[in-house]
Amino acid sequence: MRSFSEIETAVKRATRGMGFSWGIAEEVGKNIRLLEMFGLPGFKNINQYFKVLRNQDFEKISTISTINNSKSLYCPITMGLNFFDQSIHLKDANNIQINNLGFPLLFIPFVSRTSEIIGKRIFLKIDNKEFLFNFNQAVYSNYLSGDIVEKGEKTELKFMENNNLFSEEEWSELYKFSEDTFVEETDELKQSAAGAGLTDND
Secondary structure, three states, rough: OOOHHHHHHHHHHHHHHHHOOHHHHHHHHHHHHHHHHHOOOHHHHHHHHHHHHHHHHHEOOOOOOOOOEOOOOOHHHHHHHHHHHHHHHHHHOOOEEEEEEEOHHHHHHHHHHHHHOOOOOOOEOOOEEEEEEEOOOEEEEEEEEEOOOOOEEEEEEEEOOOOOOOHHHHHHHHHHHHHHHHHHHHHHHHHHHHHHHHHOOO
């Protein structure tokens, strides 16, 4: 079994060999490592993407808007890099839609890392595949296959508000249980203090 470090290094060198800069190659290496750690088929998808890239051009986007359309497939690396860089401005948009995204699984790590940077959960839907990114700590998904995905016809992103999943009433109810701890600790301190006064060190 290959280690995550081996995977990252191999992908970084392959990305550089495909003509990307060393800076981008390092980012892609980290991304594929992250996908593999999440249990998603990053290595298989980047390998197939590079095979296709030798004979096919992908659309490179510079500025991402709320709706992005292309007759040809968008490059997932360029799309991801610009999404990551522009995320501070994009996070105020309710929804972002990307049509015709090539190898969309390669876009996933950029979204996950963005979730951590902006401090918001991000919901991502690629056709019928759903993902929820939790500050780059975990990913929840209904995608359980290890298949190669060469095209995402419709990719949608939604920035989630950081709301608690409990009410203020529930907070107050639980907090009352903690008050018993304060009383218990106070009683223990009183007993401890009383015991110390009875101790004869002479």
